[in-house]
Amino acid sequence: MPSTLFGFTITDHKKVFAIALPMILSNIAAPMLGLVDTAIIGHLPDAIYLSAVAIGAMVVSFIYLLAVFLRMATTGYIAQSFGADNLAEQRQHFNHGLTLAIGLGIAIAIASPWIIDFSLWVVQPDAALIPYASTYIGIRLWSAPAALTILIALGVLLGRQQSGRAMWLAIITNAVNVMMDLVLIIGLDLNVAGAAWASLIADYVTALVGIYWCAKALNWTPALLKIIPDKLSQYLNVNGNIFIRSLVLQLCMATMTGYAARYGSDIVAVNAVLMQFLMLISLGLDGIAYSVEALAGAAKGQQQPERIRYWCKLTLVWSCIFAVFYSLIFWLFGAQIIGLITDLPEIINKAENYLPWIILLPLVGHWSYWFDGVYIGLSLSKGMRNTMILAAGFGFLPLWWAGMPLQNHGLWLALSGFLLMRGLFQALWLRLRWRQVV
Template identity: 25%
Template structure:
């Protein structure tokens, strides 16, 4: 695996695909929760769909900040697995579940009374705000389950298993859709019924992960009680990843805010281009997830050469996939307005705005892969500081953007800054800490 040539390359390719393809399916299944909710709630009178959008935005921000429970756990478990100590790997997994449950309960308790304020921050008022508060408060009951799903996913990915998370995601997505139809349209519970359906589906998914991790822990004689030092260490590592993720959220929120100020036509066009970007990001992020698992395991086993070889191969995959996605975006430009039902004014904005989206795909491929590799290596502190500096590089350029194309160019500056910080780090050796 550590050598060069055709066979090692093909071996890396097989491993990357084995991990990345199921990971992509799971990543796509997650946003389908909200999409399914939107389709079903769309049958209700206004402002039900708007309330779902407001509450959904708040919940998406919450999930984004807590994604470190998946990423950090993946890296930690994979490293201990690579070191040949499955007992310590499962110890890390159990501590990750306890941390997720604790954060979930704390967030639910803190945000419940703040729900009206949170909804107001997103600009809701009157009946819209009342419905959004109801949806948000029901959804908060599922926060511990949602975070347990993130941590459980991280444990299995760290064990080099991305197929089980895919199966759980598909199962919970299907159940969510069926329950929402029943609760919202069948029982007439309104927008709150959509939240209840999602909470039930998330809770059952969390139960599946808990059972799987607990069984594995028992097989290796690992106590199910929390280890305070382990939970504290997981939380400390999570702070750096949370800072990194917060920087990503700030960039996207600023872009959305600036597009909104440009006018109704521009924000609608930006929303379409952002959706295309996000979907393609899922595919590239799947390679990054493979990078987390492979890097953690190979560094845990002390194989620096294999880590380098796998990283080069994954970067190649990122560049090739990014280039193909870019070409696909350019070829699809004439079809995009009709696909999204854009009116004449919005359709006129899209052809030019899709050029930077397309040209940035190869850059995104490298950025996503190296981000995953460094997360897998446990280099969270560097990623946090890099996130701060790249965000500071983006903000003044974004503030000067006077149109949709200029806004995407500003996002391109941000991606270029991320590329520089990640490539410089990856070319060095400070992140290649070996052992369990």
């Protein structure tokens, strides 16, 4: 009899972490390299450069974050065709994803002047920052075809359970970016433009590596780039649903961040510190979500409903373990973590008042991370869209409204309720439609 842990074989636990661990490591490596990137800009003689890059990077990241539907939809479809051992179908999904990524990326690049004007109108930075931020955004948006292609490559690699290479794509992007920063900013003194060109070069290098790895895995050549209109339409529909889901999520997060400004600049700084705890949570929970995407998706492709249940149960166990672990760490060391993020006494004192919300967050939020993985693996894009809208309508908005007298505590109440309602609606939707979707 094989050895077991929590009622599951050790071999299957290893399968989960063979996917999860590389993605956890890439999640850790990316911000560490990003710190080097920021440090290079931050050591220029004028702080205006750092501020301009921060504003520009926020705008570009928001646009690319909305495009994450490309990665999600591709992962689900590839995982299912990988499980069915259908290489031709995997190539077709790659064709559709690559076509959409490049087409959408070119459209973003062409629309960059209007995107710059609109984004800076929304952000309203100081007049002195506008020329630098405009330069940064204008250059970065021409990397959109490459940045979106990377999302497709990640989807293919994760769907095929090649998370090691997916991890290296993230590391390559950041490593090339840092090296080009040294050449263009320090060596050629290009300041903000140098930072933007460094990121653009990193995106195109990584995209080429990603396409090469996908082509090798799928035995694909450009001659095989053919489009099937009916299947492309289905692929676009799935991507549209996930886009709406991501947009609603980002609007809720932006509402919370933006509304904090009404309570003073200190509260904005406090929430910026506390949001780093969400980043820490995502390090582990995203890894488990990637695992269930790939494993449940492959089981669906193999038409094995019992294996879907099995992988869902096993990954849920680890999601719960990670959630409890995070809550314990935040309970025991939350104040020390805040002290590592900032050394401003007034920010530290105020941030500690909100630690109970941070301790609660992993317990109420891990369900939504895990369910996202299940829904992506099973290509339940309509369910992702609908449950997100319901969670915003019945969770975030009413709690935000009711919590206004509580000021910032009300915002954290709204966020916690939103995450909890997401998990509840996702669980209910999946339970009602389980037999139809597997």
